[in-house]
Amino acid sequence: MIVEAAATLFSTRGYASASLxxxxAxxxxxxxxxxxxxxxxxEIALEIVRQMYASWPPLLGSVMAVHANALDALVACTYKAAEQxxxxxxxxxxxxLLAELPADALAKLPQPYVGWQGALCSLITDGQRRGEINDAVEPEGTAQAVVASFFGMQQVSWELTGRRDLVxxxxxxxxxxxxxxxxxxxxAAAADTSGEAG
Amino acid sequence: MIVEAAATLFSTRGYASASLxxxxAxxxxxxxxxxxxxxxxxEIALEIVRQMYASWPPLLGSVMAVHANALDALVACTYKAAEQxxxxxxxxxxxxLLAELPADALAKLPQPYVGWQGALCSLITDGQRRGEINDAVEPEGTAQAVVASFFGMQQVSWELTGRRDLVxxxxxxxxxxxxxxxxxxxxAAAADTSGEAG
Incomplete structure (x- = not known):
């Protein structure tokens, strides 16, 4: 209840403009x-960020449960995160909040992005071992590029269209x-993105 | 003088926390x-954003002056922007400020990103016409992906390393x-990124 009310305010007005x-109210x-x-x-803001972080492993788990192929799973993760x-x-x-909280508050939280980078790096490495992802790509750099590009797309899409063009x-x-x-x-069989875009 | 002092405060503390x-002072x-x-x-914040926007066409011009090949120019733009x-x-x-200004202030500014998207889309189209960029890629979607990925990389790099790992x-x-x-x-001859990374 409190977290929902605060999330509504923080997401629309930002951290500094929303008072306790x-x-x-x-x-x-x-x-x-x-x-x-x-x-x-x-404290409310920190709880919101922690809940966001806590939502990623189940999201990743639900994608992996549906997509046995690592490349399919990698692509599907980004569409599922876009949906969220x-x-x-x-x-x-x-x-x-991650962009607006003061530094001393951010210091109480895990680093952003690195959990995603690690998860996608593992996914790529596993996929390469099983012949589902090209051996020639470097797993860590590729995971970093996908994560940063994803967050860039969601940000640009948010600012320009309220995320309507994100997919x-x-x-x-x-x-x-x-x-x-x-x-x-x-x-292994090539991945197909078209099924993810709906 | 005023703009520089305000830019220092806004870039470190954000818009809401920096008072007039x-x-x-x-x-x-x-x-x-x-x-x-x-x-x-x-008004100071709006001037800062306008100065940022005004800096992009000269940046693009300086890159185009050095790189006749459109693919080289496309890549070089991103390294030059990273430097800036x-x-x-x-x-x-x-x-x-673009992420933190209230909506009524943002409404007084041109839309972010779209200038870059348009410029890179033209660059890609010209490159395709001259055989310097693969005909198979769709210019507008590609330009959008490059712009959003760039802004994602600069944001993630800022939050994780103060932009030290951006290159x-x-x-x-x-x-x-x-x-x-x-x-x-x-x-035409293939582009080479290695010269841009220094």
């Missing part, structure tokens, strides 16, 4: 009750990058 | 003198994307 009083609770759970606005950025307030607020942007990105990742002729 | 008084001018130039904090993001306070502040991230991105853009065998 605004958040309290959004909850329908008394100020005392809100304070009992969270002693400060910063487009529909989930906690994620929208969490991403914005189209992912389609364009994968058209450009996927051929490099496909196993050389004779490897 | 803080900015005045940074200029060594009287409050009245600052107000004479800029009636509000928002790493060293120029107005650019650092401008980018942050390395660009190297990884181009390793992944460049093969798709190279003209099919028989086209």
């Amino acid at each position: 009083n605004d958040i309290v 959004g909850t329908g609770m008394t100020k005392g009750a809100v304070y009992w759970h969270f002693p400060s606005k910063e 950025f487009s529909s989930d307030l906690t994620t929208q607020a969490g991403k914005r 189209g942007r992912l389609d364009n990105f994968w058209k450009l990058v996927l051929p490099q990742l496909r196993p050389a002729a004779g490897g | 008084n803080d900015i005045v 940074g200029t060594g001018m009287t409050k009245g003198a600052v107000y004479w130039h800029f009636p509000s904090k928002e 993001f790493s060293s120029d306070l107005t650019t650092q502040a401008g980018k942050r 390395g991230r660009l190297d990884n991105f181009w390793k992944l994307v460049l093969p798709q853009l190279r003209p099919a065998a028989g086209g």
Whole structure:
């Protein structure tokens, strides 16, 4: 309840412009009750970012459960994350808070992006071992490029269209990058992005 | 003087946390003198973003003057922009302001990214016409992907390393994307990223 109310405010107005009083007003609770759970606005913001981080491993797990092929899974992760950025307030607020929280608050959180970079790097390495991803690409640099490009696309798409063109942007990105990742002729079946775009 | 002092504050503390008084203190001018130039904090912020936008066409021009080959120019643009993001306070502040200014202030500015998207789309189209970029890629989608990926890399690099790994991230991105853009065998000479990375 408190987290939802705060996420709504942080995602639309940003951290500095949303006061604890605004958040309290959004909850329908008394100020005392809100304070009992969270002693400060910063504590609520940290909880939102932690919930966003906690949502990624299940997201990755759900993608892996559906896609046995590592290259399919890699591509599907980005569409699934795009869906979450487009529909989930906690994620929208969490991403914005990471850019706006003061440095001493950020220091209480794990580093952003590195969890994703590590997960995608493992996925690429596993895929290469199984002949599903081209051996020639460097797993860590590729994972870093995919993660940063994803976050760039979601940010640009947010600023220009409220994330309405995010799926189209992912389609364009994968058209450009996927051929490099496909196993050389004779490897496992090539991945297909078209099923992810819906 | 005012713009420089404000850019320093906005780039490190963000828009909401930097007051007009803080900015005045940074200029060594009287409050009245600052107000004479800029009636509000928002006006200073808008000027910073406008100066950032105004810096892109000369940047693009300087790259085109050195690189006759369109694919070389496309790659070089991203390294040159990375250099500017790493060293120029107005650019650092401008980018942050675009994410933090209230909507009514943003409405007074041109849309972000679209200038870059248009410029790179023209560059790709020209390159295709001259056989320097592969005909098979779609110019607009490719330009959008490069622009969003660039801004993602600069943002992730800023948050994780204060932009120290930005050039390395660009190297990884181009390793992944460049093969798709190279003209099919028989086209013009292939681009080389190594000269841009220094």
